[in-house]
Amino acid sequence: MPLDDVILTATNVSKTFGKKNKTVEALREVSFSVARNELCILLGPSGCGKSTLLNIVAGLEDPTGGGVCLEGKRIHGPSRERGMVFQSYTSFPWLTVFENVEYGMKLNGVPKDERKERAEKFIDLVHLTRFRDAYPKTLSGGMKQRVAIARTLANEPDILLMDEPFGALDAETRWHMQEMLLEIVETTHTTILLVTHDIQEAIFLADKIVFLSANPGRLKTVLELDFKKGKDLKSKEDLIALPGYLECEREITALMRAEAGKSKDDY
Amino acid sequence: MTGTVSNSTSPAGMPKPTPQPNAPAPRRRFFEFKKDIPASWSVILGIAVWACFFGLWEFAVWQQWANAILLPGPGKVLGALYTMFADNGFLSDVLISVWRVLFSFGLACAVAIPLGILMGTFRTVEAFFSPFVSAWRYLPAPSFIPLLLMWFGAGDTQKLALLFIGVIWFLITLISDHVKAVPADLIRTSVTLGGSRWQVLRTVVVPASLPNITIAMRQMLAVSWTYLVIAEITAADAGIGAVMMRAKRFLHVDEIMAGILVIGVLGLLFDFLLRQVYRFAFPYLEGQN
Numbered sequence: 001m002p003l004d005d006v007i008l009t010a011t012n013v014s015k016t017f018g019k020k021n022k023t024v025e026a027l028r029e030v031s032f033s034v035a036r037n038e039l040c041i042l043l044g045p046s047g048c049g050k051s052t053l054l055n056i057v058a059g060l061e062d063p064t065g066g067g068v069c070l071e072g073k074r075i076h077g078p079s080r081e082r083g084m085v086f087q088s089y090t091s092f093p094w095l096t097v098f099e100n101v102e103y104g105m106k107l108n109g110v111p112k113d114e115r116k117e118r119a120e121k122f123i124d125l126v127h128l129t130r131f132r133d134a135y136p137k138t139l140s141g142g143m144k145q146r147v148a149i150a151r152t153l154a155n156e157p158d159i160l161l162m163d164e165p166f167g168a169l170d171a172e173t174r175w176h177m178q179e180m181l182l183e184i185v186e187t188t189h190t191t192i193l194l195v196t197h198d199i200q201e202a203i204f205l206a207d208k209i210v211f212l213s214a215n216p217g218r219l220k221t222v223l224e225l226d227f228k229k230g231k232d233l234k235s236k237e238d239l240i241a242l243p244g245y246l247e248c249e250r251e252i253t254a255l256m257r258a259e260a261g262k263s264k265d266d267y
Numbered sequence: 268m269t270g271t272v273s274n275s276t277s278p279a280g281m282p283k284p285t286p287q288p289n290a291p292a293p294r295r296r297f298f299e300f301k302k303d304i305p306a307s308w309s310v311i312l313g314i315a316v317w318a319c320f321f322g323l324w325e326f327a328v329w330q331q332w333a334n335a336i337l338l339p340g341p342g343k344v345l346g347a348l349y350t351m352f353a354d355n356g357f358l359s360d361v362l363i364s365v366w367r368v369l370f371s372f373g374l375a376c377a378v379a380i381p382l383g384i385l386m387g388t389f390r391t392v393e394a395f396f397s398p399f400v401s402a403w404r405y406l407p408a409p410s411f412i413p414l415l416l417m418w419f420g421a422g423d424t425q426k427l428a429l430l431f432i433g434v435i436w437f438l439i440t441l442i443s444d445h446v447k448a449v450p451a452d453l454i455r456t457s458v459t460l461g462g463s464r465w466q467v468l469r470t471v472v473v474p475a476s477l478p479n480i481t482i483a484m485r486q487m488l489a490v491s492w493t494y495l496v497i498a499e500i501t502a503a504d505a506g507i508g509a510v511m512m513r514a515k516r517f518l519h520v521d522e523i524m525a526g527i528l529v530i531g532v533l534g535l536l537f538d539f540l541l542r543q544v545y546r547f548a549f550p551y552l553e554g555q556n
């Protein structure tokens with residue numbers, strides 16, 4: 001990938017919460033970049049500042065040091081270029097699936113015909129065609145997350161941010177969602193920055209893993225998953241059968257262990 | 268085959284009777300921890316409590332536990348109610364009372380809903396109004412009656428003002444609390460989709476808090492009825508409370524009781540109406556339909 005095809009760069013991002021006497025240093029000088037059409041994973045032990053970093057990229061939180069640039073421009077505050085999917089279910093209960101997906105486009109003044117066309121395209125993409133006119137209360141957790149994904153994608157962000165989007169789902173639903181996400185990436189070529197602390201999820205989805213260490217959150221290492229390069233992974237089974245998978249998982253598990261070991265009593 | 272148990276269940280080598288699918292269900296016990304009861308039971312029990320009440324009342328009258336003038340029977344009260352509507356123009360008094368409640372409550376909502384929403388959304392608005400609103404909440408509205416009487420006389424304005432200050436402060440507080448409880452991630456979702464402050468307010472904060480605002484209105488409308496009676500029995504020439512005070516002067520206890528009955532029925536009616544509004548306006552909520 002050419003060097004100039006970097007879409008997002010974070011440079012020396014630091015974040016300290018709290019006032020003078022009681023402060024929590026969540027992030028210290030974290031730098032990384034995301035290339036166009038890349039699926040980049042932020043991985044690290046619990047409490048290492050992954051969500052904080054993602055919120056800073058989203059513009060929901062201001063860094064206390066450093067900054068983030070999208071397409072070379074310094075970001076200030078939230079915007080539709082950086083759409084976010086949260087771990088909690090955020091489909092608006094008073095809107096149908098279709099109205100939810102249409103919502104972002106409505107905010108941005110997209111004309112009605114185009115809204116309809118785009119909403120339907122993305123509802124199909126997340127396999128919710130049958131539930132187009134259903135209210136979220138009739139949907140399962142995985143379906144609600146699919147609504148959130150479709151809604152954000154239909155808004156055509158430059159980068160899709162996801163904070164443990166499948167964290168609240170049961171294991172099997174999570175696999176389906178992960179496979180669906182890869183399917184979506186294949187058709188839409190969206191750039192994604194996704195936070196997780198699930199190692200297998202990270203390996204399955206990632207083009208690149210940005211690994212953070214804890215207390216305070218710092219960049220530990222960036223892992224390019226060479227063993228996956230050029231392979232067309234459709235399912236979890238494909239991944240596990242791939243030579244090099246186990247080594248990779250062991251390497252990351254060891255990294256995670258080393259971090260967790262720093263504070264033995266904190267689990 | 269010596270066991271007493273097997274002998275007693277299948278006598279004389281007969282095959283064991285298999286449980287019938289339509290065998291009677293195990294007997295339902297009357298007192299069960301946190302178990303739902305059949306709808307018919309709810310209706311019967313609900314009627315039973317009123318039957319007990321009227322029965323006891325009738326019994327007390329029959330036994331002459333109290334002076335017949337002070338304690339007329341249910342029949343006499345209903346009779347008085349009929350005469351009041353048929354001959355004494357009671358309907359216009361009822362309508363005046365209803366109008367007072369609805370008008371003052373409408374005014375209170377017109378102020379409290381926008382203000383409560385803004386206070387629940389923006390910390391600056393809250394910091395400005397909250398100290399003021401909290402202080403007023405602890406001042407009992409009836410303590411303003413002498414003042415209101417001097418300012419506005421005994422007319423409608425005084426009553427509307429009392430009803431207004433009786434509910435407005437609680438209404439504002441309840442609404443702003445409900446608005447504060449709107450999940451932050453819903454707001455953050457809208458903002459990261461490109462929502463401006465005004466759009467977030469209009470398309471997320473308001474619809475997300477509207478069901479609870481309706482509940483707060485239902486609660487405070489009941490309080491409004493309380494203040495109506497206080498306002499009308501202190502000074503009024505018309506309205507349900509005024510009729511009751513006039514009846515007191517002539518020792519017409521049956522008319523006083525009829526007035527209480529009407530107030531109770533009206534309160535229930537408005538509560539029912541607002542519950543229906545809630546059901547039909549928010550069909551998308553969990554646990555509805």
Ligand SMILES: Nc1ncnc2c1ncn2[C@@H]1O[C@H](COP(=O)(O)OP(=O)(O)OP(=O)(O)O)[C@@H](O)[C@H]1O
Pocket residue numbers: 017018024025026044045046047048049050051052053197
């Ligand atoms: N608003 C806040 N005020 C004070 N401290 C905060 C705040 N938000 C996060 N922190 C602290 O910053 C650190 C990083 O939190 P963050 O939520 O970013 O971690 P995380 O990696 O997302 O963890 P998890 O895997 O549990 O989601 C934690 O120690 C947390 O307590």
Ligand SMILES: [Mg+2]
Pocket residue numbers: 050051052
């Ligand atoms: Mg987190």
